[in-house]
Amino acid sequence: MLLASAVALGPFSTDAYLPAFPSMAEYFGVTTSSIAGTMSVYLVGIATGQLVGGYLSDRFRRKHVLLCGLILFIASSLGIIFQPALIGIYILRFFQAVGGGVSTVCVPALVRDRVSGKEAAKLFSMIGLIMIAAPAIAPSLGSLILSFSDWRGIFVFLVFYALFVAVAMMLGLKPAKHHLPTTGPLGLRESFLLVLRNPVAMRFVGVQSLGFSVILIFVTNASLLYQEHFHVSNGLFSILFAANIAMMMTAMFTSRTLVERIASVTIMRRAVILQTAALVVLIPLFLAYPHLGIVVPCMMLSVGALGAISPNAQACFLEFFPNNSGVAASIMGTMQFFVASVISAFSAWVGHFGVFPLFVLMLACSAASLFFAWTAPSRFHAEVERLGVGAAAPVAPPVE
Secondary structure, eight states: OHHHHHHTHHHHHHHTTGGGHHHHHHHHTSOHHHHHHHHHHHHHHHHHHHHHHHHHHHHSOHHHHHHHHHHHHHHHHHHHHTOOSHHHHHHHHHHHHHHHHHHHHHHHHHHHHHOOHHHHHHHHHHHHHHHHHHHHHHHHHHHHHHTTSOTHHHHHHHHHHHHHHHHHHHHHOOOOSOOOOOOOOOOHHHHHHHHHTOHHHHHHHHHHHHHHHHHHHHHHHHHIIIIIISOOOHHHHHHHHHHHHHHHHHHHHHHHHHTTTSOHHHHHHHHHHHHHHHHHHHHHHHHHOOOHHHHHHHHHHHHHTHHHHHHHHHHHHHHTOSSSHHHHHHHHHHHHHHHHHHHHHHHHHHGGGOSHHHHHHHHHHHHHHHHHHTTHHHHHHHHHHHHOTTOSOSOOOOOO
C-alpha cells in the first residue's frame, strides 16, 4: 500500500483538476482548450521524468531519488497555487510532472529489489488496483474540493498528499532484504541498450503496450460508443463504464490467486488469449446483431483482461533486470505511454467512421499483443535459465 500510494500520485495529478477546467479558464481569461493544453504538457513531463528517474534510481539510492521527485512535485505544486499567469502554469505543470514521473518510476524497481516471480506479480496486482481506483475517484474528489474552494484548492490537496507520501516513505520504507554486489553503474547509453537489446524481455513491453492500447481505445471512445451510438443515458453510461473497471479489478484479484499455482507468464498469455477471443467473437456478432447486449460483455472481457495482463507482464519483464530495474521500468512505462497514446489518437480519427472500425482496431492491437505473448512462456523460461538467478544484468546499484 505504501508503494501504491506513490503510484497514485500520477492519476490524482491528471484527473483531480479536470472539473476545474472551466473555472481555471475563467480565472486566466482563456478558453477551456487552453487549460486542457496543460494536460499535454504534463504527459510530456511524466515521460521525461520516467526516463531520467529510472536511470538515476539505478545509480543512486532509489528511496532518495523517489523523495527528490516528491520534493520537485511539491515545490512545483506550490508554485502553481501562487502563479498569476497561464504560461507559468504550463512551465510548472511540466516540472510537477517530471517530479511525479521520477517518483512513480522508482516503484517498480523498489518492488523488484524486494521480490521477484510470483510475489512480484502479486504486488503489482495490488498496485494495479490502486491505479484503477485513483482515476475513478479523482474527478469526484476534485469536484468535492471545488464545492468549498476554487481551483487552487485542488493543488493544495496535491501538496498535502505528496507530503504524506514523502513522510510515509521516509518512515515506513524498509531496506530491501537483499543487496546485490555493486560493481559500479553503467553509463546512460549502456543501461538503456542493455534492456533494449534483450528481445525476450522486450516482447513483454510489446504485450503491455498493445494490451494497454486496447483499454485506451475504449476509454477514448467510450462516450461515442455508448452515448452517441447506443444513446444510453448519463446514468447508464456511468454504470457501463464502471462495469469495465469492476471486471479489471476482478481479473487482478483472480490473477493474484492463480499465481500461487500457475506461472505469471502463463497467466499473462491466457489473459491475452481471452482479450483477443472476446474481440474475435464481438466483430461477427456485431455485424449480425448490432445490439448493446452484444457489445457490453465483450467490452468487459477485452478491457478487463488487462487486469491480469499488466501485473504479470511487468513481473516477467523486470525478472531479467534485477540490477538496473529502474531503467527497465522507465523503458516499459515510456513505451507503453507512447504506443498507447499514438494508437489512442489514431482511434479518435477512426471513430469518425463509426464504432465498427474501432472494434477492428482493438482486435488488431490485441492480436499483435498475442503475437508477442504466444511463445512467451517457453522463451521466458529458457532465457531465465540461460541467465541464471541474479545474472540478468551485470550492474547492481545501492537500492535504498
